[in-house]
Amino acid sequence: MFQWILVILGAALLLYAGLVALLALFQERLLYFPTRGMVDTPASAGLAYETVHFSAADGAPLTGWFVPAPNSRRVLLFFHGNGGNISYRVQSIAQF
Structure with missing residues (x-):
């Protein structure tokens, strides 16, 4: 037993x-489960935007969107979080 x-x-x-x-x-x-494919852009929400490219301190390439707000003197830096990518958060960006 x-x-x-x-x-x-x-x-x-x-x-x-x-x-x-x-x-x-x-x-x-x-x-961490990033997605490389883009599903949306700010243009679909009626926002003007510019794609920007830069490098991190370790040399990793980074891509983002600059979405200017009319008559604004402030900047909002939006981090999309863990899953997906920024294209999944277009409606959140449009709120600001």
């Missing part, structure tokens, strides 16, 4: 260790 308990505990421990290993291995894919 005691031997079966050890076998069950050992199997549960191996299953748990395997699950933890898989989570550690795929953590970036589980937390």
Whole structure:
């Protein structure tokens, strides 16, 4: 009887260790899921915009949109968040 308990505990421990290993291995894919394809642009919301390109400090290429607001003296820097890309947030941009 005691031997079966050890076998069950050992199997549960191996299953748990395997699950933890898989989570550690795929953590970036589980937390960060960018999308490269564009589904919308500010033009579809009636906004004038300009595509801008620049580089991060590590040299990674970055692309964004400059959407000027008429008669505004302020700037809003909009970060789209984790999933998707900025084209999924056009309606949020149009609010400002």
